[in-house]
Amino acid sequence: MGNQGLLQHLANGISLGSLYALIAIGYTMVYGILRLINFAHGDIFMLGIYITYYGILFTSIPWWIVFILASVLTGLIGLLLEKVAYRPLRESPRITILISAIGASFFLQNFGIVVFGGRPKAFPIPNVFNKVIKLGGVSISLITFIIPLVTLLLLLGLTYFITKTKTGMAMRALSKDYETASLMGIDINRIISITFFIGSFLAAVGGIMWGIRYPQLMPLMGVMPGLKCFIAAVIGGIGNITGAVLGGFILGLGEIMLIALLPKLTGYRDAFAFILLIVILLIKPTGLMGEKITEKV
Amino acid sequence: MLKIENMTMRFGGVVAANKFNADIEKGQIVGLIGPNGAGKTTIFNVITGVYRPTEGKIIFNPGEEEQDITGLRPDEIAKLGICRTFQNIRLFKELSVLDNVFIGNHLRIESNVFSSILKFPNYRKEEKMMLEKSLYLLEKVGLEDEKDGKAHSLPYGKQRRLEIARALATEPKLLLLDEPAAGMNPQETRELMEFIKDIKDEFELTIFLIEHHMEVVMGICEEILVLDHGSLIAQGDPESIQTDSNVIEAYLGVE
């Protein structure tokens, strides 16, 4: 493999990593506050793609407005999901709420099969994105550049939001110390709703770019990316946004490089994330950037 | 019975116990007192292996057969003969009162899991003994009539007694009681004091207890340790503690 090949893989790895990072943020934010694996997050991502698909094909709204509307709508669905499936169980044992999360995930998948049909659909890519850029003798599609760029912008926005706004600070307080924060007059339900909205919104943005990059749509398409992004969040240290981004990039780059350098192992691509997860959990259970939590006795 | 040497426990920047020393003699009832947040429960947690101390040593049975138990797991420490109750009551809530005590016996079981499933004679014999012992202990704490109820349906005072019965089932040599009289009325408290003396004699125990009820501490403890901000500020028999100026200062906050 020459330099050009390597460059190509690197670009692919970074763009896949960015997508993983965007989705992983949703997991990590929810986990940070509720200590819950939102198993349905991957399926929210899937919904985001399908909504965009229908928006482009069945309305005459310009594609970029569809993108925005679809992301907002997906964010609202995420918010609704929390209200229906998680809020009634907030005081219940962890296992109960996890089961509800799994139930929600399967519901969305099968809802997808029922409503969208089980057959794969082709994502209608707006023409702008079909451009190919030649860079040092390597052809790289435009979207490969756009993905990291959009991710970067969203990350900057998110960082601003959680460090500078009142709501963002309340969010951080809640994830640091739920009990105390809830006594300080923070409206927990509102903050949690916003968290779910942001997480799902980012997943939808990731989903739309995913659709442009890998334009085959299936109702079960959220399962694997969902699991992998949760793993990315765990690798980075769950509850930590920077960690989730780091984990996303490690996973995305690692996966692409594995295939590039050891093509024989291509079949094991999906196992890579899980093996990495288990190794990390055994070496450093709190992830790369996670903090140690001591249990109160 | 137990020797704590220069034990320090830090959580991040917080020092919960600072160079704590203690020597608990066999057969005594020793009290650990101090204002809220002084680090009393932390000391219990370190002794029972819930936390590993940042510095220092915990020696069980000092002398001939002494054992360094620093950093051992809680279950290993329980097997050696140190058992405890919890300040915020940690019963197996959904299980029956009898099962709670029965489970306390489990650490001494010799039959393996297959003999328990196949109900081999060796297991049956052991189970019978465990059951008899559990019933005896329930009778001892006055809960024999409630043995089939769920643990969490018991009133507070009875839950505390059930915790003691469960701890006794592990056959401890050293029993740690974390605020055994909390939430009890004066009548119950007096009964508890008699009960503690009684089990100490019957089971040849050494007892180390945390308590806020001064009546209990002064009434039954032969030795009292006073803790403030993680450090030992006084030590001695009840009379000397009552007149100790450091102690009065710590409790009343005198400048």
Place this chain on the structure above:
Amino acid sequence: MKINNRFKKSLSMLIITIVVLFILNKVLDDYKLRVLNLCGIYIILGLSMNLINGFTGLFSLGHAGFMAIGAYTVAILTMPAPMKEMNFFMKPIVPFLANIEWSFFPALMMGGVMAGLFGFLIGAPVLRLTDDYLAIATLGFAEIIRVVFTNTQSITNGALGLKGIPASTNVWWSWGLALVTILFMTFLMEGSYGKAFNAIREDEIAARSMGINLFTHKVMSFTFGSFLAGVGGGLLAALLGTIDPNMFRIVLTFNILLIVVLGGLGSIKGSVVSAIIVTIAMEALRFLDESINLGFVKLEGVAGMRMVIFSIILMAVVIFRKEGLLKEN
């Protein structure tokens, strides 16, 4: 005399079950017999997951993986050599497995042992993790097993799967082993070890302070559970006659979780009844996924509808009736 009474009750239940099975075995058609077999198998699977998740309080989602191990072990060990040759046309099977042909029961036990062994090996590292990490790690292992089975073509025939597995599972095997599993679970949970498992579920900190070694007990429960899952998987392989790695996706684990939750976490009776109800309901509601012709009107089935309904039921149960639908108070 309480024990004697219980013995009499169990014996009469056993006799009734045998008689009913005998009659059903005679009168039911092939399709219904298959459902009956599935009921028995799902009893085993439900109980095995309940042991880990319900009785010991470990949140494991690795069941499909252990079932896959059991299923493949039974398939490879019982298939006659010529059948193996027909299956492995892309790439021949490794020589030492090519001519093995075991009878059903030893193969089934081997399936359980292999699954149990993997459970033990996997459990040792991951059971140190707490609830949700454990869930994702076990789910990960199940996925790894599936990916490995897809790729080890010379052992598992990869994505092509295995066809023509001797159909040895019958009502007596599936229900016989289901009854053995029920007895196993009842005796285990009555004994000191089972109570220790319960203690771990109730309060880990109290349990270890009472001298219970969390790690060995968790591994024990996990290994037993995996063994039973392997046996269930093996029975399933020998019932269906065909297996492939995609059968053992997370959906399969989900189905068993549904049984356990509906029956009540930590309830043996609940799991048994719920296994039967869910299995029959899954079949009975198949019409939701397929079109049916009523003669005068044709109802269009919608693929996926069945699972939509089941996932709603699952969520409704955990939200509104946490103790399960079938557990009596």
